Amino acid sequence: MKQLKLFLLLCCMMPIAWAAPEQTANSADATPAVAAAPATTPAPAATSPTPAATPATTPAPAAASPTPAATPATTPAPAAASPAPAATPATTPTPAAKSTSSAAATPTPTATPTSATEPLLPGDAERGLAKSSTCVACHGTDGNSIIPDYPKIAGQNESYIIESLHEFKEGPGGERDNPIMFGMVANLSEQDMLDLASYYASQKVTLGEVDPALVELGQSIYRGGNIEAGVPACIACHGPRGEGNTLARFPALSGQNAAYVEAQLHAFRSGTRKGGVNDMMTQVVARMSEDEIKAVASYVSGLH
């Protein structure tokens, strides 16, 4: 009986295993199917194979309005982690009064007082702006970094920003071991991170200039991957306009600095940056050529 159950369980899990690069001929369907499900929850890769369609099919709902989708998805996780955000609520009675009001409206910050720990307020773009002065030197006044090696964070998905800040906080040996950002996040509270994420997500990314010589290859990799080599199409997870996917926490690539994108792809390849849930990006770059990396990096800098 026990063995039968185990067998059934294994059968259920089989199709969910990471689609090997060889299988990516139909990658636009195949890849996100695996990816999307676990991305929303940390561990259980086996639980739900279903939300497959989301990244590939939804044209842009996430990008069009970063706020409503992002908030419910992100709020619960950090809330559990932070022990003492008690001081912050006093400063702002209602975070509803500005542009991202939909975000404020949804989760009703005051409605969860029953939990033992004080709840965090939803991220607030105005508070985020006030806290962003230390970020300006590198990421620009509105998150549009003009230093090619540094990422633009304007218009980035809120959930992904929060996740990235947590990953930097892990420090050496963590998901994103970066000495610069490790120093920057050291003094940020959970509430600070929510507010900063809300602010930067509400900004508009500026587009870069795509190298005309690289457009064709870049676009073909982005949209179709390289079937022979086993490179999946980026569009499957990062969206037709490079908007990413808020719920799955796939980052937006639209307008991103080409030099930064190139460097990150190399970092995924060398392992200095972990590939995210199921090591997705490690798999993606494993079979990319240098030319493809360069071309797709240039292409996304102008994608919108």
Ligand code: HEC
């Ligand atoms: C001294 C320069 C510097 C400052 C100041 C700085 N950053 Fe960064 N930031 C970087 C660099 C460099 C990276 C890329 C790290 C890497 O390669 O992984 C980065 C990456 C990030 C990312 C990840 C972006 C992505 O697309 O994955 C976020 C989010 C971020 N920074 C937010 C902030 C915030 C918020 C502040 C202010 C509290 C800040 N940074 C201050 C240099 C800086």
Ligand code: HEC
């Ligand atoms: C199966 C889904 C999936 C596919 C396909 C995919 N990506 Fe990603 N990508 C991700 C995830 C998830 C992350 C975030 C990884 C992390 O948590 O650090 C990411 C991160 C990135 C980043 C880092 C962004 C930043 O702001 O730091 C770049 C650049 C990137 N992908 C480029 C690409 C390119 C180019 C392709 C196509 C060749 C591609 N991706 C295909 C899921 C995917």
